[in-house]
Amino acid sequence: MNLLSKAAALGALALMAACTNNDPSALGGGGPGGTGALVPGSPSDPRSPAYFQQTVGDRVLFEVDQSTLTPAAQTVLQGQAEWLLANTDFMATIEGHADEQGTREYNLALGARRANAAREYLISRGVAGNRLQTVSYGKERPIEICSTEECYSKNRRAVTVLTGSTLG
Amino acid sequence: MMKLLTSLFVGLTLMSAPVYAQSGPLRLELDQGIIEPLPFAVPSFVPDGPAATQYAQDISRVVAADLTGTGLFREISSDAFISRVSSFDAPVQFADWKAINAEALVTGAVNVSGNRLTVRFRVWDVFSGQELGNGLQFAGTTEGWRRMAHKVADQVYSRITGEGGYFDSRVAFVSESGPKDQRRKRLAIMDYDGANVQYLTDSAAIVLAPRFSPAGDQLLYTSYETGQPRIYVLDVGRVKRQELPTQEGTMSFSPRFSPDGRSIVYSLTQGGNTDLWKMDLASGQSVRLTNTPAIETAPSYAPDGSRIVFESDRSGTPQLYIMPANGGEPTRISFGQGRYGTPVWSPRGDLIAFTKQNKGRFHIGVMRTDGSEERLLTASFLDEGPTWSPNGRVIMFTRETQGASGRSALYSVDISGRNLRPVRTPDGGSDPSWGPLQN
Known part of the structure; x- marks a missing residue:
């Protein structure tokens, strides 16, 4: 481990130790600066949730009615698995979602299938199952609100949300 | 914060037996497909004192709205009325209601005593000049006036269609x-x-x-x-x-x-x-x-x-x-x-x-x-x-x-x-x- 990343890791640890709860937004927020070019907790810190979200990619998208992982989704999940294996302090909840085409009940079940597909993939790449929770929001929490395929395709997603660290 | 539901006690008193007795030929057969809504009139119910005036009007309006809302009935506006109903027990002038083509007529009276409200009503088959079923009364609190109106409308619906109503529901x-x-x-x-x-x-x-x-x-x-x-x-x-x-x-x-x-x-x-x-x-x-x-x-x-x-x-x-x-x-x-x-x-x-x-x-x-x-x-x-x-x-x-x-x-x-x-x-x-x- 080089000096720079060691300092960053220590900074991140200090930041996490300062956290009094598992609020993911607190973890994702910027930490105190001053460790050189790399700001712990910032997107440039490879150990930060912000890096996970933006650089590794926190979400995978699905085809209509499908919960099968596309090759692109598998690539993203491979990156997530590597990150989670390197950052064992973090737990994650995978949130499954559906677009608005479909009944509320069916979409809840479909979102659960999608979240589970992502979870199973991460487990197959070595991430411990007890670090990975799932939940489905069905069509209750779209991120895009237009009623065309352009929006629907972004809403059919499984998002890996880092929920906290074992250091608590 | 949340408000507890006011509990409502609706007593049901028969003025005469039985609850339901089909006597006139007036009948909507729902399974035969209703294309033309049945014309009816609900003259404002008769209040028995100043305290009942507003309730009497409001209750008759809700009864009419319930029936109209089914799409099976069409209300005849009071502007067209020839007869006034100023007493619940006075004889119905069927000719006046026939003249404006009302096939069904609902008459009623409202009594308010303290916070106690009583509604009496009758349903008439205008063309046969017969009462449809028997007069009935509902009693409850003034707060529950809408429910009593819905109960009256359920009775009217049921007597004309032969099926249960759905207005007194949530x-x-x-x-x-x-x-x-x-x-x-x-x-x-x-x-x-x-x-x-x-x-x-x-x-x-x-x-x-x-x-x-x-x-x-x-x-x-x-x-x-x-x-x-x-x-x-x-x-x-x-x-x-x-x-x-x-x-x-x-x-x-x-x-x-x-x-x-x-x-x-x-x-x-x-x-x-x-x-x-x-x-x-x-x-x-x-x-x-x-x-x-x-x-x-x-x-x-x-x-x-x-x-x-x-x-x-x-x-x-x-x-x-x-x-x-x-x-x-x-x-x-x-x-x-x-x-x-x-x-x-x-x-x-x-x-x-x-x-x-x-x-x-x-x-x-x-x-x-x-x-x-x-x-x-x-x-x-x-x-x-x-x-x-x-x-x-x-x-x-x-x-x-x-x-x-x-x-x-x-x-x-x-x-x-x-x-x-x-x-x-x-x-x-x-x-x-x-x-x-x-x-």
């Missing part, structure tokens, strides 16, 4: 506000016509799909308040809720009461797979009813409790199936084009209402319990979640409009496909559950 629903990506949802309850809205939860957590108990005193619903969707049962009168037992690491949703109210059937998701389970409410014990890798959800009991209709994608797309109430081999009943969901068994037992998705449109439809005689009643960008009126004649459902400004609203439609109407709610509304007729 609807539980999800009140929605805010944009699609930040929608706030609250559980609410109201009279069937949108009056007297009361909120049962705040909007801190997503709430979904309330379902009335057979007696109308409890609601099942799904809430995310723990972070996972879980089923709660709420005592409507006391606005007190309880989380039902659940298994760690699972989601539970889409609950519905059995007809005896002692158990529920619901969807439980474990490891990404959703099956149907049944829970005995007294013990909290659940047993599995389906066991497939497919999605099984949206279960609904037959009124006799013997079978369950539900939705499954075991064939590759969501379709409707019926199985014995304790599980067992299901029979597929939907075979048309498209995807079928949210089946709900009619209270009369003869029909299944459902949501259908086909070629980018959504429909509310009905079919017989063997899947035959499918009829689509509505079509829009997004219609879903049908619920039956207590008499099985009307279906209420959710309609959502498309686009970034899309909004949810409640609508109702007659099972003939006629009389599509919005149901007025203060904000947006979704997931209606139509409760039973009140006592």
Whole structure:
């Protein structure tokens, strides 16, 4: 481990130790600066949730009615698995979602299938199952609100949300 | 904060026996398809003193609105009236009502004494000059005046159609506000016509799909308040809720009461797979009813409790199936084009209402319990979640409009496909559950 990343890791640890709860937004927020070019907790810190979200990619998208992982989704999940294996302090909840085409009940079940597909993939790449929770929001929490395929395709997603660290 | 429901005692006193006796030829046969609404008149009920004046007017207006709202009746405006009804017991001038083509006439009187309100009414078959059934009176509190109006309208409906009414009933629903990506949802309850809205939860957590108990005193619903969707049962009168037992690491949703109210059937998701389970409410014990890798959800009991209709994608797309109430081999009943969901068994037992998705449109439809005689009643960008009126004649459902400004609203439609109407709610509304007729 080089000096720079060691300092960053220590900074991140200090930041996490300062956290009094598992609020993911607190973890994702910027930490105190001053460790050189790399700001712990910032997107440039490879150990930060912000890096996970933006650089590794926190979400995978699905085809209509499908919960099968596309090759692109598998690539993203491979990156997530590597990150989670390197950052064992973090737990994650995978949130499954559906677009608005479909009944509320069916979409809840479909979102659960999608979240589970992502979870199973991460487990197959070595991430411990007890670090990975799932939940489905069905069509209750779209991120895009237009009623065309352009929006629907972004809403059919499984998002890996880092929920906290074992250091608590 | 939440306001407790004011309890309402409606006494029912017969002025003369029996409750219902068909005497005149006036009759709407609903199964024959009503094209032309039946003209009726409701002259303002007669107040027996100044304290009753406003109630008398308001009650007659609600009675008329209930009847008109069915699409089966057409009110004749009081501007056309020749006769005035100034005394409840005075003889009816049938010729005057015939002259303006009123086939049915409802007369009434209202007495207010303190906070006690009494309504008396009679239904007349104008063309035969006969009373339809017997005069009847309802007594309750002044606060409950709308309920007494609905009871009168239920009697009128029932005497003319020969079928049970549905006006003295309530609807539980999800009140929605805010944009699609930040929608706030609250559980609410109201009279069937949108009056007297009361909120049962705040909007801190997503709430979904309330379902009335057979007696109308409890609601099942799904809430995310723990972070996972879980089923709660709420005592409507006391606005007190309880989380039902659940298994760690699972989601539970889409609950519905059995007809005896002692158990529920619901969807439980474990490891990404959703099956149907049944829970005995007294013990909290659940047993599995389906066991497939497919999605099984949206279960609904037959009124006799013997079978369950539900939705499954075991064939590759969501379709409707019926199985014995304790599980067992299901029979597929939907075979048309498209995807079928949210089946709900009619209270009369003869029909299944459902949501259908086909070629980018959504429909509310009905079919017989063997899947035959499918009829689509509505079509829009997004219609879903049908619920039956207590008499099985009307279906209420959710309609959502498309686009970034899309909004949810409640609508109702007659099972003939006629009389599509919005149901007025203060904000947006979704997931209606139509409760039973009140006592």
